[in-house]
Amino acid sequence: MKIAKDAFRRFPLKNVRGVPLMEAIVQNWESVCTFCPDPSDLLMAAYPKAGITWTQEIVDLLLHNGDAMACRRAPTILRHPFLEIFSPPPIPSGLDLLNKMDPPRVIKTHLPIQLVPEGFWKNKCKVIYVARNAKDNLVSYYHFDRMNLTHPDPGPWDGYIHKFMKGELAWGSWYDHVKGYWEERQKINILYLFYEDMKENPRREVERIMKYLDLSCSDDVIKRVVELTSFKVMKDNPMANYTFITKPIFDHSISPFMRKGWCFFQYFILISCVVVMVLLLDKNILLKNYCKAMFQY
Template sequence: MSEEEKLSYSEAIKKAYASVSRFPLFPVRGIPLMSLIAQNWDSIWAFRPEPSDLLIATYPKADAEACKRVPTPLRSPFLESFNPPPVPSGLDLLKEMDPPRIIKTHLPFQLVPPGFWENKCKAIYVARNAKDNLVSYYHFDCMNMTQPDPGPWEGYIPKFMRGELAWGSWYDHVKGYWMKREKKNILYLFYEDMKGNPQREVERIMRYLDLSVSDEIISQIVELTSFKNMKENPMANYSWIPAVVFDQSISPFMRKGEVGDWRNHFTPEQSKMFDEDYEKQMNDVNIPFRTLI
């Protein structure tokens, strides 16, 4: 993509959102989604991927990505992305791409278009521990001018616990993919493992995708996908998105990426309340999350 094309895409976003404020959420099969997604739900549900396509699924603010040449949404389209004209939707971008394609989604398992499973597409799910995910999502909602106003931190915690944020309950999200991981051949990864031992996790991904690459290439991938490199990469840190959409003066898109940053936000009382609720909501599964590494 040329500099001119990148600029035109950014300008299109600026124009599209010039008179748009934060979108309300509407339920789709019980899951709160942004209004533009809800309005276009039928076309998302009907999407038919190619068998060679790869689905990358995460709860919001649990993923990591990198590249320096092309903005992330154009390289790996976001399946349920719908914007005011003239910005193309994720489905529009996918129509222009030849398979195999890397397709991203924040949809919970039950809302993933059935074509992915019918065509036996491979899927990678990245899960992040609840407390750090909550903190990251809060800062994202503060700077993302298209999502509902998050309100104060102390009120955001119970919203997260009740699953009232966009894309629904974190608890249901991580459990949904976990319980289907073997039947649907989903590679289930943990953000904390990717931070703690990135080479091992990259090697797991390579094996899952039936790829054979040299140790040198794996080392390069590890380096390029480090949080430090992504934070400095304008194509991954979303600095090309105009402030009318992502106001990075409030919080950067790539903020810290640390495991355990939740300790800087939760009071002891909030942590105790959260932990007690967590035990109740997660007592039917044994997913090995870590809040520290």
């Protein structure tokens, strides 16, 4: 795909009803908010970097009864249009892609609930939401903003944390985002997932998604879906790891899209295990004393 050299840069953010969004989205806001989905369309929503790509892959595999080849038909962004995204030509906007696809479609969004086009609620579309704990979400977003050369420069880490806490990053406040969908989840039948639950027990969460979509897959298919959506497999899948998007948009040499796929609790458990092992070995006096000092016993 040929891209004009100067078409891409770190675009500034502009506000829509108090939510900072990328400039191009704001310029095309009227066409986004008047988009009318079909009742059979599925909306997949999340704050940026909460694990939506992972969930999209699970959904696609379930919809294709675990057929890996079918799900490698195109990169994620072309299989599941990103509702509000507008990039300079020749990259098609989410709405361009949607207009060329027949329902039922799987539609991705990062919009907070109050900005989701009314048509989704009027037509009672199904909605899957993914939330991730603030700490891992923030770290992941920071590295993403470094490598996504169309997002504002993240600047130093300290300043970035403050922007995150004040809701000044693209798509606004993490807190308002996760809370907004949480509060409406029963009224409009949103399947609300947590990244950490998916890490802890992927099979259980795959089954929840399957039931929500009114599908019934065999045990073998469910197992295959879990395997094919493991971090390791997805990291090597060019149709799911975003290596399809290269410079001048994503610079994977700064940070890969699929970075670690870990959560804070895993680090905590790992560090605890290392400390326990060091204490048990009881050989290195220096380390032992250091640990003693740290835990003050």
